[in-house]
Amino acid sequence: MxxxxxxxxxxxxxxxxxxxxxxxxxxxxxxxxxxxxxxxxxxxxxxxxxxxxxxxxxxxxxxxxxxxxxxxxxxxxxxxxxxxxxxxxxxxxxxxxxxxxxxxxxxxxxxxxxxxxxxxxxxxxxxxxxxxxERPSDSWVQKQKLEAIGTLSAGVAHEINNPLMGVINYAEMVFNGIETGNPLRKYAGIILQESNRISEIVKDMLTFTRLEKEEAKVHDLTTVFCSTFGLLKSGFRKAEIETVAPALDIPIYAVCSAGRLRQVYLNLLTNAKDAIESHPDPDHKKILTVYWEKIKKGNRNYVRTIVEDTGPGIPEQNRHKLFDPFYTTKEIGKGTGLGLTVSYNLVREMGGDLSFECANGTTRFYVDLPESF
Structure with missing residues (x-):
């Protein structure tokens, strides 16, 4: 040496x-x-x-x-x-x-x-x-991680966003200006596709940093869910995943920000679909189940949304990292590792809680929101 x-x-x-x-x-x-x-x-x-x-x-x-x-x-x-x-x-x-x-x-x-x-x-x-x-608690460590990534994300997202918009605009001009069949059009399309993927990552990071505040109101959760699921319905149908969502025609109310809850539902549904499709047994039952129930925590009443999938489950050794920023089990290029972190943060800001459990061949995510102010 x-x-x-x-x-x-x-x-x-x-x-x-x-x-x-x-x-x-x-x-x-x-x-x-x-x-x-x-x-x-x-x-x-x-x-x-x-x-x-x-x-x-x-x-x-x-x-x-x-x-x-x-x-x-x-x-x-x-x-x-x-x-x-x-x-x-x-x-x-x-x-x-x-x-x-x-x-x-x-x-x-x-x-x-x-x-x-x-x-x-x-x-x-x-x-x-x-x-x-002195050993800090796990919840304190999680809070520190979220705050750290929040600070980092805000700076990175804003630095990336401005030049990225220029890249996307010029890539669209090049793509549209080249005739079909020209190999350069294919390359321009790839630039456009990958730039839009970066844009989605930036959006996740900006959501994570809580730059936009939305006032919480009493909303019908089934209406918020249906408007969100409508964006993904064709993907579930194409993947031949059966969707079980009883009582969608019965309103169930809770205090939340509709836009934020929509983001949470979108992340959970996307993860459920990916999990079901990743099951190693091609003949297993592909089922997504969504339902609601009322629960009590201490002296407060909550409404719980349950999103259940029949995917392969979450290995026990990885469960403590599930809400960590940038942690993902998906293949490279498919996930940012921010979806659950963003969702966890958004639900907590709405006065609720996001948790999960794995049992009997299913994974369930619980979104608990206060029933009233």
């Missing part, structure tokens, strides 16, 4: 001895966390500044160190690193073993959600090994 490269690398990195003593840090590491090198180098235990979030490598047994490989996907771990001001930063850390010096190099890659935590720790106590890490 070139120590000159180590020192001047833009990636925060440090060197550990077999005792887990923090032997050396580079300038990027020092700057990232606000400590001077002298404050960090010589810390008796790496774990005093680093908390592993989920899985944790076995660094306490030096005999296992030669098996650590930075190229091994299992050697990358999510961690929280203590900063000088007592906050923490989220990073992904990878390890590489130096057989000549018998040392471990740790390389850090910043998380998208770094620097967002308002929780502060006593950095002096933790450095000395006397402090405790």
């Amino acid at each position: 070139s120590y000159n490269f180590f020192e001047h690398s833009p990636v925060p990195a440090c060197i550990l001895e077999p005792s887990l003593l923090l032997l050396r840090v580079n300038t990027a590491f020092s700057r990232a966390f606000g400590f001077s090198k002298s404050e960090l180098e010589g810390i008796q235990n790496w774990n005093h500044i680093c908390e592993f979030k989920n899985s944790k490598p076995n660094l306490s047994d030096p005999s296992l160190w030669p098996s650590v490989n930075v190229l091994d996907e299992n050697s990358s771990y999510a961690v929280s690193i203590l900063t000088k001001d007592g906050t923490r930063k989220e990073y992904s850390v990878s390890f590489a073993f130096d057989s000549e010096e018998f040392q471990i190099f740790a390389y850090l890659e910043a998380s998208l959600f770094s620097d967002l935590s308002p929780i502060r720790y006593d950095s002096a106590k933790i450095l000395a090994g006397n402090g405790d890490w």
Whole structure:
């Protein structure tokens, strides 16, 4: 390992001895966390500044160190690193073993959600090994993620939107100006198609950032559903999916923003269709079921919309990530990974809740909205 490269690398990195003593840090590491090198180098235990979030490598047994490989996907771990001001930063850390010096190099890659935590720790106590890490709740972490992506989305969406409109307009002019049969027309069509796909992603991002406010009123949920399903009906028919939606002619009222609820229904119905079509058994029953029921939470009455599909279900290990921004199980180019995140945010803004469960070969999404103000 070139120590000159180590020192001047833009990636925060440090060197550990077999005792887990923090032997050396580079300038990027020092700057990232606000400590001077002298404050960090010589810390008796790496774990005093680093908390592993989920899985944790076995660094306490030096005999296992030669098996650590930075190229091994299992050697990358999510961690929280203590900063000088007592906050923490989220990073992904990878390890590489130096057989000549018998040392471990740790390389850090910043998380998208770094620097967002308002929780502060006593950095002096933790450095000395006397402090405790406070563990935020899952709901708090989810809230931080949503706020982070909201901020990111607003900036990205506006930066993309203006030049994108120019690309789409000129692509339409080129497409319409070329005679049918000319191969250039095909290429212009591809540009137009892909530009419109980017436009849809931008719309999702703008919806996510809640730039437009719509006043909540009492609406008939079946009317909102029917107007939404009408946009997708032909797709369900083409996919030979049976739709079961009893009592559509009976109004059922709840407090919501019709436009936002329409977006939620659209996302849930699209996901249900994709899930049903992705079932590995071509002979399984393709059924979408939508119905409503009244429930009570505490002292308030709610109206629940149930959207049920007979898709393959959601693997248990992936369920906790379902509402995470940009998480998707769909093939590349088919989904943005923002649909459920947007829906979750919209329902919460309307005073409701979005949840799901998998049971007996079906997946059910629940949209709970207050029955009255």
